[in-house]
Amino acid sequence: xxxxxxxxxxxxxxxxxxSLAVAITxxxxxxxxxxxxxDSQVLFGDTHLHTSYSMDSYLVGNASADPDTAYRWxxxxxxxxxxxxxxxxxxxxxxxxxxxxxxxLMGVVRAIHTDQAELSxxxxxxxxxxxxxxxxxxxxxxxxxxxxxxxxxxxxGQQNPGGDPVQDPNNTDIFGWFGxxxxxxxxxxxxxxxxxERHNDPGTFTSIIGWxxxxxxxxxxxxxxVITPDGADKAKQYLPYGSDQSQYPxxxxxxxxxxxxxxGSRFISIPHxxxxxxxxxFADTTLKGQAITAEYAKIRVAREPVVEIxxxxxxxxxxxxxxxxxxxxxxxxxxxxxxxxxxxxxxETGDFIRSALKQGLALEQKVGVNPFKxxxxxxxxxxxxxxxxxxxxxxxxxATDSIPENKRPENGNYWIMAAQGLAAVWAPENNREAxxxxxxxxxxxxxxGPRLKVRVFGGWGFSQDDVNSKQFAKIGYAKGxxxxxxxxxxxxxxxxxxxxxxxxxxxxxxxxxxxKGWLDQQGQQHERVYNVAWAGDRQLDExxxxxxxxxxxxxxxxxxxxxxxxxxxxxxxxxxxFNADQKAFYYLRVLQIETPRHSSYxxxxxxxxxxxxxxxxxxxxxxxxxxxxxx
Numbered sequence: 352x353x354x355x356x357x358x359x360x361x362x363x364x365x366x367x368x369x370s371l372a373v374a375i376t377x378x379x380x381x382x383x384x385x386x387x388x389x390d391s392q393v394l395f396g397d398t399h400l401h402t403s404y405s406m407d408s409y410l411v412g413n414a415s416a417d418p419d420t421a422y423r424w425x426x427x428x429x430x431x432x433x434x435x436x437x438x439x440x441x442x443x444x445x446x447x448x449x450x451x452x453x454x455x456l457m458g459v460v461r462a463i464h465t466d467q468a469e470l471s472x473x474x475x476x477x478x479x480x481x482x483x484x485x486x487x488x489x490x491x492x493x494x495x496x497x498x499x500x501x502x503x504x505x506x507x508g509q510q511n512p513g514g515d516p517v518q519d520p521n522n523t524d525i526f527g528w529f530g531x532x533x534x535x536x537x538x539x540x541x542x543x544x545x546x547x548e549r550h551n552d553p554g555t556f557t558s559i560i561g562w563x564x565x566x567x568x569x570x571x572x573x574x575x576x577v578i579t580p581d582g583a584d585k586a587k588q589y590l591p592y593g594s595d596q597s598q599y600p601x602x603x604x605x606x607x608x609x610x611x612x613x614x615g616s617r618f619i620s621i622p623h624x625x626x627x628x629x630x631x632x633f634a635d636t637t638l639k640g641q642a643i644t645a646e647y648a649k650i651r652v653a654r655e656p657v658v659e660i661x662x663x664x665x666x667x668x669x670x671x672x673x674x675x676x677x678x679x680x681x682x683x684x685x686x687x688x689x690x691x692x693x694x695x696x697x698x699e700t701g702d703f704i705r706s707a708l709k710q711g712l713a714l715e716q717k718v719g720v721n722p723f724k725x726x727x728x729x730x731x732x733x734x735x736x737x738x739x740x741x742x743x744x745x746x747x748x749x750a751t752d753s754i755p756e757n758k759r760p761e762n763g764n765y766w767i768m769a770a771q772g773l774a775a776v777w778a779p780e781n782n783r784e785a786x787x788x789x790x791x792x793x794x795x796x797x798x799x800g801p802r803l804k805v806r807v808f809g810g811w812g813f814s815q816d817d818v819n820s821k822q823f824a825k826i827g828y829a830k831g832x833x834x835x836x837x838x839x840x841x842x843x844x845x846x847x848x849x850x851x852x853x854x855x856x857x858x859x860x861x862x863x864x865x866x867k868g869w870l871d872q873q874g875q876q877h878e879r880v881y882n883v884a885w886a887g888d889r890q891l892d893e894x895x896x897x898x899x900x901x902x903x904x905x906x907x908x909x910x911x912x913x914x915x916x917x918x919x920x921x922x923x924x925x926x927x928x929f930n931a932d933q934k935a936f937y938y939l940r941v942l943q944i945e946t947p948r949h950s951s952y953x954x955x956x957x958x959x960x961x962x963x964x965x966x967x968x969x970x971x972x973x974x975x976x977x978x979x980x981x982x
Contacts, residue, residue, distance in 0.1 A: 391824065394776045394786065395802050396447035397425070397738040398561065398621060399576050399662060399730035403433065404452040404539050405563075406460045408734035412750030414464070416736025418450045418546035424737045426556055433736060434750035442741055443802065443856060445773075446781055447557035449730075450543060451576045454562045454593030458539020459532045467538075508690045509569040509629075515639050516568040516631065517598045526595040537590055544586045551582075553782040560586050564603050564620070566594035570690020572627035573600060573638070575620045576659070576730075577607070580787035588614040599638055601647075604654045619790055623659035623732065625707070626667040627689055630699030633707030633723055635714065643714055648722035657790050660704050660797045660974055661729035661772040663748045668940075668974060669705040670698040677880050678896075679864075679942065682972070683769040683799070708977060709868040709876040712934045715981075716870060726793030726835045726976030727938075729772025740800040742969065745770035745949040755953040766950040766962050771799040775973070777806070777833065793835025796939075796975040801857040803971075807834050807939050808848045809978035811841060817848055818921045834938070834976040844929035845980055849884065850921040851941045851973070859916025861886060861900055861942045861970065865924060869935035880940075883924040886917035902945045904968060909947040909955055916944040936977040943971040 401408040403417050416433040424430045427444030431437075452458075461467075507521040516522060540562075547558040561578035579586065592606045600620075607618040625632035636642060660667050665685025674680040686696035700706040704727060711723030731738050735753065739746040747753040752765035777794045778785040789795055796805055806824065810831020817826045827848050832838060838845050851863050862885040868878045882897045889898050900915040926937075948969040954961045961967035 391777050391779050392781075393804050394446035394557075394778055394781055395773045395798075396445045396449075396557070396776070396786075397730045397733075397740070398449040398559070398578060398728065398774050399451050399563070399623060399659065399732045400425075400448060400736070400738050401452055401563075401732070401734040402450055402736040403461050404458045404543060405734065406453060406456045408452075408736070408749070409460045409464070411734065413734060413736055414461070416750070418452075418543050418736075419549075421450050421736045421738070422448060422546060422550035422556075422558055426550070430737070432746065432750070432753060434753055439737065439746060441738070442744055444556075445738060447559060447776075447786055448738060449559045449561040449576065449578055450547065451561045451563045451578075452539075452543060453565050454536075454591035455526050455565055455595045456532060457536045457562070457591065457593075458542070459535045462535045462539070505689060505691050506567065506570050508688070508694075509571075516571040516629075517638065519569050522568045522598075524595070526593075533590070540590055541587060544583045548583050551783070553780070555781065557781055557783055557786055559783055559786065562591040564592060564594055566598040566600070566603075567689055568598045570688050571629050571631050572624045572689055573598070573622075573632065574624060575600065575603060575622050575655075577603075577618055577620050578787070578790075579616055579618050580783040581616050582783075585614050585616045589616070601637070601650075604650055607654060617787070618654075619657065619787075620655050621657050621659055621728070622655060623662060623730070624664050624667065625658070625704065626665050626670075626685060626698075626702050627687075628699075628702050629688070630701035632701055633703075633710060634701040635710060643718060643722060645718045645720045648714065648718055648720035651722040652720065652724050656725055656793055657728055657795060657976075658704060658707075658725045659730055660727040661769070661799055662732040663768045663771065664732060665769060666771075666799075667702070667704050669703050672698050673700060673703060673706055674878065674880075679880075679940070679970070679972075682970070683771065685767065685769075687767075704974075705866065705868065705878060706876075708936050708938075709870070709878065712868065712870040712936070713874060713876060716874060716934065721979075724979065726790075726795050727797045727974050728774035728776075728790075728795050729797035729799065729974075730774055731772065740771050740773055742770050742800065742947060742949045742971075743952055745952075755957050758950075758953065764964065766953070766964055769799070770949045773798045773800060773802070775802075775805070793976045794833050796834060796973055798973040799969075799971045801854040801943060801971050801973075803854055803857075803860070803941055803943070803973040804852040805939060805941055805973050805975055806850050807975055807978070808832065809836065809838050809845050809937065809980075810848075811843055811846060813846045813848045813923050815923060818850075818923050823848075823850055832978060834978060836978050838978060838980045840931065840982040842931050844926045845937075845978075847883075847924045847926075847937060847939075847978070849924060849939065850919070851884075851939070852919045853917075853943070858911065858943045858946045858971070859886065859913045859918060860920050861916055861944045862897060863920050863922070864940045864942070865937055866940055867926065867928075867935060867937050869930075869933045871930075871933060879928070881924070884920040884922040886915065886920065886944075900944055902968065904945060904947055906967075909951055911944070911946050913944075932982050934982065935980045937980075938977040939973070939975040941973040945970055 808827030
C-alpha cells in the first residue's frame with residue numbers, strides 16, 4: 352500500500368463533487384425532519400481518543416491501553432489502567448467512540464518497544480534507533496521527567512511571526528528521523544480498524560473509524576480528526592493521511608476527496624484546539640497568506656462541518672480579552688503553546704469559535720460563501736486510552752498524570768488540564784450512518800462532561816404552549832429548523848424554542864443563555880449574551896445581567912446539593928434587537944450550578960489546599976451548534 356493513497360483528482364472536480372454534496376445535504380434536511388422528528392434521540396460520545404498506538408500516548412506511560420481497551424471502557428466494562436494498573440470504570444457508558452490515533456508514526460513506537468518492528472529496509476541503523484527508543488521508553492515509563500522529554504520534542508516558535516508557519520525557517524520534520532515506517536503503520540491501522548469492527552454493535556454502541564492529522568508547524572496547532580462512517584472494506588484500502596505528508600489543511604482535504612473517489616469512502620475533518628493556533632485556525636486568509644476565495648470557502652465548509660469547541664487542552668469558545676462583557680468567557684482557559692520560545696500566550700480572533708463565527712459572516716459578505724459555518728462538539732483528547740470526562744473520575748490527559756502526585760508543576764502541571772468533554776448527537780438511531788448524517792447537518796452540540804440534554808429550534812410562529820409540549824421536537828421541526836439550520840429573510844424577529852434538561856446523575860442547571868453574533872450594515876462585527884431562562888426568583892438587572900446562585904459545595908467534603916438550580920429549563924425567546932437586514936447567528940450556552948473541579952478532588956486526597964492555578968470549582972456547560980439568519 353502506498354502511504355500517499357489513491358491517484359489525484361483535480362481541484363475542479365473536487366469542488367464540483369462538494370457542491371453536489373452540499374446541495375443534497377440542504378435538500379435532505381426537510382425530509383429528515385418529516386421522518387425522524389418524533390423518534391430522534393440524543394447520543395453521547397467521544398470523537399477524539401488516543402490509545403497505545405499513538406506515539407505520544409505510548410511515550411507517556413500508556414503501553415497497554417489499546418483500541419480494544421478503549422472500546423471496552425467506553426461500553427462501561429471494568430479495565431486495567433495502563434499506568435498504575437488499578438481497575439477503573441466509567442460512571443456512565445458512552446453511546447459511540449472514535450479511536451483517533453495519530454496518523455504520524457501510527458503504531459511505530461509500540462512496535463519497536465514490543466520487538467514487532469518491521470525495520471529491515473532501514474539497515475544497520477535500525478538497531479541503533481530501536482535501542483535508543485527503548486532506553487527513552489524505559490526512562491519515561493519508569494517515572495522519568497516526561498514533561499522535560501516532550502518539551503525537547505516541541506518545535507521552535509516562528510522566526511517570522513505572521514508568515515506561513517509551514518515555510519518558516521524554524522519548521523522542522525521530527526518524523527523523518529524514523530525513515531520509512533509504512534509497513535508498521537499499515538499493520539497498526541489494520542489492527543485499529545479490526546478493533547472498531549469487533550466492537551461495533553448498531554443500536555447499542557457505535558465504533559466509528561478515524562484518526563488524527565497532527566499538523567503543528569512551529570507550534571501552530573492545526574490538528575484535525577478525520578472520521579468515516581464506512582467499515583473495514585473501505586478503510587483498509589488506504590493508509591491514514593498524516594502531517595508527515597503535508598502540513599497544509601488544503602492538502603488533507605484534497606487527499607480526502609481523492610480517496611473518496613478512489614475507494615467510495617466518505618470523510619469529514621474536525622479541527623480542534625483552535626485556542627492554540629496562534630490565530631491561524633480561523634484566519635481571514637489561508638495558511639499560505641492568500642485571500643480566501645469562494646472556492647476555498649466551499650471546500651472548507653463541506654469538509655469541516657463541525658469543530659471541537661472544548662477538550663482537555665482547554666476551551667475554545669471565546670476568551671476574556673475577546674469578549675470582555677461576557678462574565679463566563681474565562682472558562683478552562685489554556686494558556687500554553689505547543690512550541691518552545693514563543694513568549695507569553697496571546698489570544699487571537701482566529702483562535703476562538705465565537706470570533707470565527709463572526710468572521711465567517713464577514714467573509715460570506717465578501718466572497719459569497721461562509722467558510723466557518725460549522726457546528727460544535729466537544730471530546731476528550733485523552734491519551735490514556737480511557738475516555739474520562741468526569742470531574743470526580745478524571746484519569747488525566749496522559750497515563751502518568753492519573754496519579755495526583757504526578758501533577759506537580761515540575762511535571763508539566765497537569766492540574767491545568769480540563770476534564771472535558773463529550774460530543775452530543777441528535778440521531779434517530781445509534782449507528783454509523785445516523786451519527787455521521789447528524790455531523791453533516793450539524794445537529795450536534797458540545798458538553799464539558801455532563802450529559803445535559805439540550806434542544807433548540809429557530810423559526811417563526813411558535814407559541815407559549817409549545818414550550819412545555821410533549822410534542823416539542825415535532826413542533827420544532829414543523830415550525831422551524833434545529834441547531835445547525837438556516838433561517839431565511841423575514842421582517843419578523845426569529846424565535847428560539849429552547850429546552851435544557853439536567854444530567855440525572857449530575858448537578859442542576861443554573862441558566863440558559865443565547866449568544867448572538869451579527870454583522871451590521873457597515874460590516875462591523877458584534878456579539879451579545881442574553882440570559883433567557885434561569886433557576887430561582889432572580890431578576891435581570893438593567894443591563895441584562897443575572898446574579899450568581901449561592902454555592903452548595905461543602906469545602907470540607909466537596910459534596911454539593913441540588914438545593915439550587917433547576918432540573919429543567921424551557922422557554923420561548925424572541926430576539927429583541929433584530930434587524931432584518933443583518934446577517935446573524937444564535938447558539939445556546941447552558942450553565943450548571945457550581946460543582947467541584949477535579950483538581951480540588953486531588954488536593955483533598957493529598958490533604959492539601961486547592962491549587963491556586965485553577966479555580967476550586969467549575970460551572971460545567973453545554974454549547975449548541977448555531978442557527979444562522981441570512982437575509
